[in-house]
Amino acid sequence: MAAPPRPESVAMLEKLVAALTAKGILTEEEIAERQAITDRASPETGARMVARAWTDPDYRRLLLSDGTAAAEAMGVTMAGAPPLGVLEDTPTRHHLVVCTLCSCYPRAVLGYPPHWYKSAAYRARAVRDPRGVLAEWGTHLPDHVEVRVVDSTADYRWMVLPMRPAGTEGWSEERLAAIVTRDCLIGVALPRAG
Amino acid sequence: MTEAGAAFAPGARVRVRDDWPEERGPCHIRTPHYVRGRTGTVERALGAFPNPEDLAFGRPAPRRRLYHVRFDQRPLWNEGHPRDTVLVEIFEHWLEPLAEGSP
Amino acid sequence: MPDDAPAHVPATHDLGGASRFRCTPIDPDDAPPDAFGKRVDAIRQILAQKKLMTVDELRRGIESLPPEEYHALGYYERWLRSIAAIMIEKGVIAAEELR
Known part of the structure:
Protein backbone atom coordinates (compact mmCIF):
# COMPACT_ATOMS: atom_id res chain seq x y z
CA MET A 1 0.00 0.00 0.00
CA ALA A 2 1.06 3.55 -0.65
CA ALA A 3 1.67 5.22 2.71
CA PRO A 4 -0.26 8.43 3.42
CA PRO A 5 1.85 11.60 3.28
CA ARG A 6 3.51 12.55 6.55
CA PRO A 7 2.07 15.61 8.32
CA GLU A 8 5.13 17.75 7.54
CA SER A 9 4.63 17.07 3.83
CA VAL A 10 0.99 18.13 4.01
CA ALA A 11 2.04 21.30 5.83
CA MET A 12 4.79 21.97 3.29
CA LEU A 13 2.31 21.59 0.42
CA GLU A 14 -0.07 24.11 1.91
CA LYS A 15 2.77 26.59 2.51
CA LEU A 16 3.90 26.14 -1.08
CA VAL A 17 0.37 26.73 -2.38
CA ALA A 18 0.02 29.80 -0.15
CA ALA A 19 3.34 31.22 -1.38
CA LEU A 20 2.54 30.59 -5.06
CA THR A 21 -0.99 31.96 -4.62
CA ALA A 22 0.27 35.10 -2.88
CA LYS A 23 2.52 35.77 -5.88
CA GLY A 24 -0.36 35.35 -8.31
CA ILE A 25 1.22 32.25 -9.87
CA LEU A 26 -1.75 29.97 -9.31
CA THR A 27 -5.19 29.83 -7.74
CA GLU A 28 -7.24 27.11 -6.05
CA GLU A 29 -9.58 27.22 -9.06
CA GLU A 30 -6.71 26.46 -11.42
CA ILE A 31 -5.59 23.55 -9.26
CA ALA A 32 -9.13 22.12 -9.19
CA GLU A 33 -9.50 22.55 -12.94
CA ARG A 34 -6.15 20.91 -13.68
CA GLN A 35 -6.98 18.03 -11.37
CA ALA A 36 -10.37 17.52 -13.00
CA ILE A 37 -8.74 17.37 -16.44
CA THR A 38 -6.15 14.87 -15.19
CA ASP A 39 -8.85 12.76 -13.50
CA ARG A 40 -10.70 12.40 -16.79
CA ALA A 41 -7.88 10.45 -18.49
CA MET B 1 15.30 4.24 -44.25
CA THR B 2 17.65 6.50 -42.36
CA GLU B 3 15.77 9.43 -40.88
CA ALA B 4 17.02 12.69 -42.44
CA GLY B 5 20.10 13.84 -40.55
CA ALA B 6 20.27 10.72 -38.39
CA ALA B 7 23.70 9.19 -37.84
CA PHE B 8 22.37 5.66 -37.38
CA ALA B 9 20.00 3.64 -39.55
CA PRO B 10 17.78 0.83 -38.29
CA GLY B 11 19.92 -2.28 -37.90
CA ALA B 12 23.11 -0.35 -37.14
CA ARG B 13 25.23 -1.85 -34.38
CA VAL B 14 26.09 0.71 -31.74
CA ARG B 15 27.92 0.94 -28.45
CA VAL B 16 26.62 3.08 -25.61
CA ARG B 17 29.32 5.37 -24.21
CA ASP B 18 30.84 3.99 -21.02
CA ASP B 19 30.57 7.34 -19.29
CA TRP B 20 29.56 8.04 -15.68
CA PRO B 21 28.90 11.78 -15.37
CA GLU B 22 27.10 11.25 -12.05
CA GLU B 23 30.53 10.45 -10.57
CA ARG B 24 31.82 13.89 -11.60
CA GLY B 25 29.11 16.09 -10.11
CA PRO B 26 25.50 17.20 -10.42
CA CYS B 27 23.91 16.07 -13.66
CA HIS B 28 20.71 14.67 -15.11
CA ILE B 29 21.01 11.91 -17.68
CA ARG B 30 18.51 9.56 -19.27
CA THR B 31 20.88 6.73 -20.20
CA PRO B 32 20.36 3.96 -17.64
CA HIS B 33 23.48 2.53 -16.01
CA TYR B 34 22.91 -1.00 -17.24
CA VAL B 35 23.41 -0.22 -20.94
CA ARG B 36 26.56 1.90 -20.61
CA GLY B 37 29.48 0.36 -22.42
CA ARG B 38 27.10 -2.20 -23.92
CA THR B 39 26.45 -3.09 -27.52
CA GLY B 40 23.01 -2.92 -29.10
CA THR B 41 21.15 -2.59 -32.38
CA VAL B 42 19.28 0.49 -33.56
CA GLU B 43 15.61 -0.40 -33.93
CA ARG B 44 14.59 2.98 -35.32
CA ALA B 45 15.12 6.71 -35.09
CA LEU B 46 12.54 8.50 -32.94
CA GLY B 47 13.08 12.12 -34.01
CA ALA B 48 14.89 14.88 -32.16
CA PHE B 49 14.16 16.43 -28.77
CA PRO B 50 15.66 19.18 -26.61
CA ASN B 51 18.48 17.64 -24.61
CA PRO B 52 17.13 16.75 -21.12
CA GLU B 53 20.67 17.11 -19.72
CA ASP B 54 20.32 20.87 -20.37
CA LEU B 55 16.57 21.21 -19.72
CA ALA B 56 17.09 19.85 -16.21
CA PHE B 57 19.26 22.84 -15.36
CA GLY B 58 17.22 25.47 -17.20
CA ARG B 59 19.94 25.87 -19.84
CA PRO B 60 19.30 26.38 -23.56
CA ALA B 61 18.73 22.86 -24.84
CA PRO B 62 19.76 22.01 -28.40
CA ARG B 63 17.76 19.22 -30.00
CA ARG B 64 19.37 15.80 -30.07
CA ARG B 65 18.47 12.75 -32.12
CA LEU B 66 16.80 9.98 -30.18
CA TYR B 67 16.88 6.27 -31.07
CA HIS B 68 15.23 3.10 -29.93
CA VAL B 69 18.12 0.72 -29.30
CA ARG B 70 17.62 -2.99 -28.65
CA PHE B 71 19.85 -5.06 -26.37
CA ASP B 72 19.87 -8.79 -25.67
CA GLN B 73 18.97 -9.34 -22.04
CA ARG B 74 21.44 -12.06 -21.23
CA PRO B 75 24.72 -10.20 -21.83
CA LEU B 76 23.43 -7.31 -19.70
CA TRP B 77 22.83 -9.40 -16.60
CA ASN B 78 24.56 -12.71 -17.25
CA GLU B 79 21.20 -14.31 -16.60
CA GLY B 80 17.76 -14.53 -18.09
CA HIS B 81 16.06 -16.03 -21.08
CA PRO B 82 18.16 -16.23 -24.28
CA ARG B 83 15.39 -14.81 -26.44
CA ASP B 84 14.51 -11.81 -24.28
CA THR B 85 15.50 -8.24 -25.17
CA VAL B 86 15.21 -4.70 -23.83
CA LEU B 87 14.43 -1.62 -25.88
CA VAL B 88 15.79 1.69 -24.57
CA GLU B 89 15.45 5.28 -25.83
CA ILE B 90 18.98 6.66 -26.14
CA PHE B 91 20.19 10.03 -27.41
CA GLU B 92 22.67 10.14 -30.28
CA HIS B 93 25.44 11.74 -28.25
CA TRP B 94 25.50 8.62 -26.07
CA LEU B 95 26.03 6.30 -29.04
CA GLU B 96 29.18 5.29 -30.90
CA PRO B 97 29.25 3.33 -34.15
CA LEU B 98 30.55 -0.16 -33.71
CA ALA B 99 33.33 -1.04 -36.12
CA GLU B 100 32.77 -4.10 -38.27
CA GLY B 101 34.05 -7.20 -36.49
CA SER B 102 34.14 -5.65 -33.00
CA PRO B 103 32.82 -7.82 -30.20
CA MET C 1 28.87 -8.37 -14.40
CA PRO C 2 32.32 -9.76 -15.16
CA ASP C 3 34.50 -9.94 -12.06
CA ASP C 4 36.98 -7.42 -13.41
CA ALA C 5 34.33 -4.80 -14.27
CA PRO C 6 35.08 -1.39 -12.76
CA ALA C 7 32.79 -0.74 -9.84
CA HIS C 8 30.39 2.00 -10.85
CA VAL C 9 27.61 2.63 -8.39
CA PRO C 10 24.40 3.63 -10.16
CA ALA C 11 22.61 6.74 -8.94
CA THR C 12 19.81 6.15 -6.44
CA HIS C 13 17.02 6.66 -8.97
CA ASP C 14 18.72 4.54 -11.67
CA LEU C 15 16.99 1.41 -10.43
CA GLY C 16 17.12 -1.00 -13.36
CA GLY C 17 18.27 -4.39 -12.10
CA ALA C 18 19.02 -3.12 -8.58
CA SER C 19 19.92 -6.16 -6.48
CA ARG C 20 18.38 -4.83 -3.28
CA PHE C 21 14.90 -5.21 -4.79
CA ARG C 22 15.58 -8.52 -6.44
CA CYS C 23 13.43 -10.52 -4.03
CA THR C 24 10.87 -7.80 -3.29
CA PRO C 25 7.42 -8.82 -4.48
CA ILE C 26 5.59 -6.09 -6.36
CA ASP C 27 2.91 -4.48 -4.23
CA PRO C 28 -0.23 -4.93 -6.36
CA ASP C 29 -1.77 -1.73 -4.97
CA ASP C 30 -3.29 0.11 -7.90
CA ALA C 31 -5.31 2.77 -6.12
CA PRO C 32 -5.16 6.18 -7.79
CA PRO C 33 -3.17 8.90 -6.02
CA ASP C 34 -4.72 10.31 -2.84
CA ALA C 35 -5.86 13.93 -2.50
CA PHE C 36 -2.33 15.02 -1.54
CA GLY C 37 -0.83 13.35 -4.60
CA LYS C 38 -3.40 14.74 -7.01
CA ARG C 39 -2.83 18.23 -5.64
CA VAL C 40 0.95 18.01 -6.07
CA ASP C 41 0.45 16.56 -9.54
CA ALA C 42 -1.84 19.43 -10.58
CA ILE C 43 0.56 22.07 -9.23
CA ARG C 44 3.44 20.50 -11.16
CA GLN C 45 1.43 20.70 -14.36
CA ILE C 46 0.43 24.32 -13.77
CA LEU C 47 4.04 25.35 -13.10
CA ALA C 48 5.11 23.59 -16.31
CA GLN C 49 2.37 25.30 -18.32
CA LYS C 50 3.49 28.64 -16.94
CA LYS C 51 7.08 27.86 -17.94
CA LEU C 52 8.26 28.04 -14.36
CA MET C 53 9.74 24.55 -14.37
CA THR C 54 10.27 21.65 -16.76
CA VAL C 55 9.65 17.99 -16.06
CA ASP C 56 13.40 17.54 -16.42
CA GLU C 57 13.98 20.00 -13.58
CA LEU C 58 11.43 18.08 -11.50
CA ARG C 59 13.40 14.89 -12.14
CA ARG C 60 16.72 16.53 -11.35
CA GLY C 61 15.27 17.73 -8.05
CA ILE C 62 14.04 14.23 -7.20
CA GLU C 63 17.38 12.72 -8.16
CA SER C 64 19.14 15.19 -5.86
CA LEU C 65 17.41 13.80 -2.77
CA PRO C 66 19.72 11.89 -0.42
CA PRO C 67 19.29 8.13 -0.98
CA GLU C 68 17.67 7.48 2.39
CA GLU C 69 15.11 10.22 1.76
CA TYR C 70 14.49 9.05 -1.79
CA HIS C 71 13.44 5.63 -0.56
CA ALA C 72 11.68 6.76 2.63
CA LEU C 73 9.45 9.41 1.07
CA GLY C 74 6.27 8.66 -0.81
CA TYR C 75 6.17 9.27 -4.56
CA TYR C 76 4.42 12.64 -4.42
CA GLU C 77 6.37 13.65 -1.33
CA ARG C 78 9.49 13.39 -3.51
CA TRP C 79 7.78 15.53 -6.14
CA LEU C 80 6.82 18.13 -3.55
CA ARG C 81 10.37 18.42 -2.24
CA SER C 82 11.70 18.77 -5.74
CA ILE C 83 9.13 21.39 -6.75
CA ALA C 84 9.86 23.38 -3.59
CA ALA C 85 13.63 23.18 -4.14
CA ILE C 86 13.37 24.26 -7.78
CA MET C 87 11.03 27.16 -6.92
CA ILE C 88 13.50 28.33 -4.26
CA GLU C 89 16.48 27.84 -6.57
CA LYS C 90 14.80 29.99 -9.21
CA GLY C 91 13.88 32.68 -6.72
CA VAL C 92 10.15 32.23 -7.34
CA ILE C 93 9.62 31.75 -3.61
CA ALA C 94 11.89 32.14 -0.59
CA ALA C 95 12.93 29.25 1.62
CA GLU C 96 11.44 31.07 4.62
CA GLU C 97 7.98 30.86 3.08
CA LEU C 98 8.02 27.10 3.51
CA ARG C 99 9.17 27.13 7.13
Missing part, protein backbone atom coordinates in the same frame (compact mmCIF):
# COMPACT_ATOMS: atom_id res chain seq x y z
CA SER A 42 -8.36 6.72 -18.00
CA PRO A 43 -7.24 3.36 -19.41
CA GLU A 44 -10.63 3.10 -21.12
CA THR A 45 -9.17 5.36 -23.81
CA GLY A 46 -6.25 3.01 -24.47
CA ALA A 47 -8.65 0.06 -24.41
CA ARG A 48 -10.90 1.68 -27.03
CA MET A 49 -7.86 2.32 -29.22
CA VAL A 50 -6.84 -1.34 -29.01
CA ALA A 51 -10.36 -2.60 -29.72
CA ARG A 52 -10.60 -0.37 -32.75
CA ALA A 53 -7.19 -1.54 -33.99
CA TRP A 54 -8.39 -5.16 -33.66
CA THR A 55 -11.35 -4.48 -35.94
CA ASP A 56 -10.14 -1.75 -38.31
CA PRO A 57 -6.91 -2.43 -40.28
CA ASP A 58 -6.51 1.22 -41.31
CA TYR A 59 -6.71 2.35 -37.70
CA ARG A 60 -4.26 -0.37 -36.70
CA ARG A 61 -1.74 0.98 -39.21
CA LEU A 62 -2.22 4.51 -37.88
CA LEU A 63 -1.90 3.34 -34.28
CA LEU A 64 1.40 1.60 -34.96
CA SER A 65 2.89 4.34 -37.12
CA ASP A 66 1.70 7.39 -35.18
CA GLY A 67 0.20 6.74 -31.76
CA THR A 68 -0.31 10.45 -31.14
CA ALA A 69 -2.49 10.83 -34.26
CA ALA A 70 -4.33 7.63 -33.35
CA ALA A 71 -5.12 9.02 -29.90
CA GLU A 72 -6.30 12.30 -31.41
CA ALA A 73 -8.54 10.33 -33.77
CA MET A 74 -10.30 9.03 -30.62
CA GLY A 75 -10.85 12.55 -29.35
CA VAL A 76 -7.87 12.74 -26.96
CA THR A 77 -6.16 16.12 -26.74
CA MET A 78 -2.46 15.37 -27.28
CA ALA A 79 -1.23 18.97 -27.56
CA GLY A 80 1.52 19.40 -24.99
CA ALA A 81 1.61 15.66 -24.23
CA PRO A 82 4.71 13.61 -25.04
CA PRO A 83 4.49 11.63 -28.31
CA LEU A 84 2.80 8.24 -27.96
CA GLY A 85 4.39 5.10 -29.38
CA VAL A 86 2.50 1.82 -29.64
CA LEU A 87 4.25 -1.56 -29.68
CA GLU A 88 2.62 -4.53 -31.36
CA ASP A 89 2.61 -7.92 -29.68
CA THR A 90 2.85 -10.90 -32.04
CA PRO A 91 2.73 -14.68 -31.58
CA THR A 92 6.49 -14.56 -30.97
CA ARG A 93 6.97 -11.23 -29.20
CA HIS A 94 5.51 -9.76 -26.03
CA HIS A 95 6.16 -6.21 -24.81
CA LEU A 96 6.43 -5.06 -21.19
CA VAL A 97 6.71 -1.34 -20.39
CA VAL A 98 8.65 0.05 -17.42
CA CYS A 99 10.46 3.26 -16.54
CA THR A 100 13.56 2.38 -14.54
CA LEU A 101 14.63 6.02 -14.03
CA CYS A 102 11.35 7.55 -12.83
CA SER A 103 7.76 6.78 -13.80
CA CYS A 104 7.20 7.75 -17.47
CA TYR A 105 3.76 6.52 -18.44
CA PRO A 106 1.30 7.28 -21.29
CA ARG A 107 -0.99 9.31 -19.04
CA ALA A 108 -2.95 10.87 -21.91
CA VAL A 109 -4.42 7.47 -22.81
CA LEU A 110 -4.04 5.52 -19.53
CA GLY A 111 -4.55 8.09 -16.76
CA TYR A 112 -2.45 8.16 -13.59
CA PRO A 113 0.11 5.36 -13.32
CA PRO A 114 -0.82 2.78 -10.68
CA HIS A 115 1.19 2.75 -7.46
CA TRP A 116 3.01 -0.46 -8.35
CA TYR A 117 4.26 0.93 -11.67
CA LYS A 118 6.10 3.64 -9.74
CA SER A 119 7.46 1.26 -7.09
CA ALA A 120 11.17 0.55 -6.72
CA ALA A 121 10.53 -3.20 -6.95
CA TYR A 122 8.79 -2.98 -10.34
CA ARG A 123 11.35 -0.52 -11.72
CA ALA A 124 14.26 -2.65 -10.54
CA ARG A 125 12.92 -6.06 -11.51
CA ALA A 126 10.96 -5.60 -14.75
CA VAL A 127 14.08 -4.94 -16.76
CA ARG A 128 16.13 -7.79 -15.30
CA ASP A 129 13.60 -10.51 -14.48
CA PRO A 130 10.61 -9.76 -16.71
CA ARG A 131 9.30 -13.31 -16.64
CA GLY A 132 9.39 -13.35 -12.85
CA VAL A 133 7.45 -10.08 -12.78
CA LEU A 134 4.91 -11.39 -15.30
CA ALA A 135 4.43 -14.50 -13.17
CA GLU A 136 3.25 -12.30 -10.29
CA TRP A 137 0.34 -11.28 -12.53
CA GLY A 138 -0.25 -14.92 -13.47
CA THR A 139 1.15 -14.25 -16.94
CA HIS A 140 3.26 -17.12 -18.24
CA LEU A 141 4.72 -17.02 -21.75
CA PRO A 142 6.17 -19.98 -23.62
CA ASP A 143 9.91 -20.14 -24.31
CA HIS A 144 9.52 -19.40 -28.01
CA VAL A 145 8.08 -15.97 -27.20
CA GLU A 146 10.58 -13.11 -26.89
CA VAL A 147 9.83 -10.84 -23.95
CA ARG A 148 10.82 -7.36 -25.05
CA VAL A 149 11.07 -4.99 -22.11
CA VAL A 150 10.60 -1.35 -23.05
CA ASP A 151 12.46 0.97 -20.68
CA SER A 152 10.75 4.32 -21.12
CA THR A 153 13.80 6.53 -20.64
CA ALA A 154 13.19 9.63 -22.72
CA ASP A 155 10.64 11.64 -24.66
CA TYR A 156 8.18 9.00 -25.87
CA ARG A 157 5.49 7.29 -23.85
CA TRP A 158 4.75 3.67 -24.74
CA MET A 159 1.60 1.57 -24.83
CA VAL A 160 1.25 -2.09 -25.82
CA LEU A 161 -1.10 -3.34 -28.55
CA PRO A 162 -1.81 -6.86 -27.24
CA MET A 163 -2.97 -9.71 -29.46
CA ARG A 164 -6.67 -10.22 -29.84
CA PRO A 165 -7.52 -13.38 -27.93
CA ALA A 166 -9.18 -16.37 -29.57
CA GLY A 167 -12.89 -16.71 -28.86
CA THR A 168 -13.68 -13.05 -29.57
CA GLU A 169 -14.71 -13.48 -33.20
CA GLY A 170 -17.66 -11.28 -34.10
CA TRP A 171 -17.47 -9.22 -30.89
CA SER A 172 -18.33 -5.52 -31.05
CA GLU A 173 -15.65 -2.92 -30.40
CA GLU A 174 -17.33 -2.10 -27.11
CA ARG A 175 -17.25 -5.69 -25.94
CA LEU A 176 -13.63 -6.04 -27.02
CA ALA A 177 -12.60 -2.85 -25.23
CA ALA A 178 -14.07 -4.22 -21.99
CA ILE A 179 -11.47 -7.04 -21.86
CA VAL A 180 -8.50 -4.73 -22.45
CA THR A 181 -7.40 -3.72 -18.97
CA ARG A 182 -4.79 -1.18 -17.98
CA ASP A 183 -2.48 -4.07 -17.10
CA CYS A 184 -2.80 -5.39 -20.67
CA LEU A 185 -1.77 -1.98 -22.02
CA ILE A 186 1.37 -1.98 -19.84
CA GLY A 187 2.07 -5.60 -20.73
CA VAL A 188 1.90 -7.36 -17.36
CA ALA A 189 -1.35 -9.13 -18.31
CA LEU A 190 -3.01 -10.54 -21.42
CA PRO A 191 -6.59 -9.93 -22.55
CA ARG A 192 -8.84 -12.94 -21.98
CA ALA A 193 -12.06 -13.80 -23.78
CA GLY A 194 -13.80 -15.36 -20.82
